[in-house]
Amino acid sequence: MAARRTSSRASSQTTLRHVWLAGLGVVAISRREILAAPSRLAARAGAWQGAALRLAEDARSRVREVQPQVVRLGADLEARLAPVLEKFGLKKARRTARKATRPAHRPQGRRTTRKTAKRATRRK
Numbered sequence: 001m002a003a004r005r006t007s008s009r010a011s012s013q014t015t016l017r018h019v020w021l022a023g024l025g026v027v028a029i030s031r032r033e034i035l036a037a038p039s040r041l042a043a044r045a046g047a048w049q050g051a052a053l054r055l056a057e058d059a060r061s062r063v064r065e066v067q068p069q070v071v072r073l074g075a076d077l078e079a080r081l082a083p084v085l086e087k088f089g090l091k092k093a094r095r096t097a098r099k100a101t102r103p104a105h106r107p108q109g110r111r112t113t114r115k116t117a118k119r120a121t122r123r124k
Helices: 016-088
Strands: none
Touching: none
């Protein structure tokens, strides 16, 4: 017959040695995770950067596809509204070059200073 092994009361209790070993394990695992964190963050940042670049390129390609249609639609709309605007007297305003209203350089003349008024003094 096989000998029956019974657990002793001492092995089921937590001792100071158990606490020390558990704390040592926590320190070792924490150190390993802290040393690995920057490389994980760099990998995530690279993945995020790649996703952002893909999204930006996708948006650019969509704008390139739509831009000629928008230009054509704007020209068509402008052509259709031109008679209506003319009817109301709102022709398309043409930009003209601005003309300067003041001369660019004013000659500086001699400035005269005001003479200060004399104070009235009391006579004794």
